[in-house]
Amino acid sequence: MLLRxxxxxxxxxxxxxxxAPRLGPVTSVLATAALVTAARRSGxxxxxxxxxxxRRGAVAGGALAATVAAGYAVGVAWPRTRxxxxxxRALSLSRARVVEEALIQVPFGTVLLxxxxxxxxxxxxxxxxxxxxxxxxxxxxxxGLWHVLPAIDMARANPALGELTAGGTGRLAVPRVxxxxxxxxxxxxxxFCELRxxxxxxxxxxxxxxxxxxxxxxxxxxxxxxxxxxxxGTAQRHA
Numbered sequence: 001m002l003l004r005x006x007x008x009x010x011x012x013x014x015x016x017x018x019x020a021p022r023l024g025p026v027t028s029v030l031a032t033a034a035l036v037t038a039a040r041r042s043g044x045x046x047x048x049x050x051x052x053x054x055r056r057g058a059v060a061g062g063a064l065a066a067t068v069a070a071g072y073a074v075g076v077a078w079p080r081t082r083x084x085x086x087x088x089r090a091l092s093l094s095r096a097r098v099v100e101e102a103l104i105q106v107p108f109g110t111v112l113l114x115x116x117x118x119x120x121x122x123x124x125x126x127x128x129x130x131x132x133x134x135x136x137x138x139x140x141x142x143x144g145l146w147h148v149l150p151a152i153d154m155a156r157a158n159p160a161l162g163e164l165t166a167g168g169t170g171r172l173a174v175p176r177v178x179x180x181x182x183x184x185x186x187x188x189x190x191x192f193c194e195l196r197x198x199x200x201x202x203x204x205x206x207x208x209x210x211x212x213x214x215x216x217x218x219x220x221x222x223x224x225x226x227x228x229x230x231x232x233g234t235a236q237r238h239a
Contacts, residue, residue, distance in 0.1 A: 001042045002125050008034050009117055009146065016109060017149035024109030032116045039121035044128065050120045050201035057199040061206025064195075068210040072218040082222045088157040090219035098220065102213040110212060115205040118143045118189065119196040136193040144186030151181035 012031040016024040039049050046052070075081045090098065118139050127135035155177035192204035 001038045002122075002129075005035050005038050005117075005122055005125065006142070008038075009113075009122070009142070012113060012117075013146055013149060017153070024105055028109045028113035032113050035113075035117050035121040039124055042125060042128075044121075044124050048124045048128070049116075050124065050196050053200035054202055057202030058206070060195065060199045060203040064203070064207040065210035068207065069214055072214055076218050076222045084158070085215075085218050085222035086158065087154070087215070087219045089153065090216045091223050093216075098216050102216045106212045106216075107209055111205055111208045114143070114146070115192070115196075115201055115208060118146070119192050119204055120201055123193060123196065132197065136190055140186045140189030140193060143189035143192075144182040144184075147181045147185045148178055151178040154181065 008031050012027055015027045020027065036049065072085070076085055090101070093101065122142070123135050123139045126138050130138070152174060155174040192208065195204040195207065
């Protein structure tokens with residue numbers, strides 16, 4: 001069941017990033033159902049998978065989501081970090097598509113599968129066989145590798161991020177962004193696993209949702225703020 005679950009995740013990753021990104025919510029819902037079914041058939045309970053502690057998870061998740069919003073607001077307000085929010089993937093979309101991404105694609109195409117898949121079913125199967133530490137390490141490492149394809153797109157869509165990680169050399173921008181994304185998301189996976197262990201799946205899901213969905217909002221805000229009042233450093237680079 002474990003290897004089959006990993007195969008389902010790999011197939012969903014390719015579908016959502018390369019084959020049919022707009023169908024991500026459909027692919028992810030089907031993949032999530034397959035993973036939960038596999039976990040249940042292997043003998044895991046709903047609590048084992050992480051469907052527990054709803055109230056405590058909502059409180060913790062709400063507080064973490066508010067923290068993310070505050071951090072984004074500070075980052076957009078500071079001229080030196082504002083360019084990092086200017087993701088062309090968000091800025092090139094119409095308002096209707098931004099709403100679709102924030103309210104449909106992210107919750108159902110990204111967060112649902114990643115949380116129920118990595119922190120729910122996969123984590124539970126690994127934990128039963130190998131213990132909590134191994135489950136956290138393995139599921140988080142796989143979560144990091146899951147972000148290789150999205151990181152390639154992110155590096156190409158956000159030049160400021162590429163320049164920052166590559167030290168101003170474009171040749172190394174994509175590999176360094178990808179490596180940084182894998183490491184950072186694996187570290188985030190450890191945090192999410194701990195939240196899941198203590199508060200159930202809802203807490204990391206709310207944090208994850210806020211991080212991704214609010215990213216679209218603040219990308220638009222950063223663009224509007226930069227157009228109205230561009231930082232001097234940016235003006236000098238384009239002069």
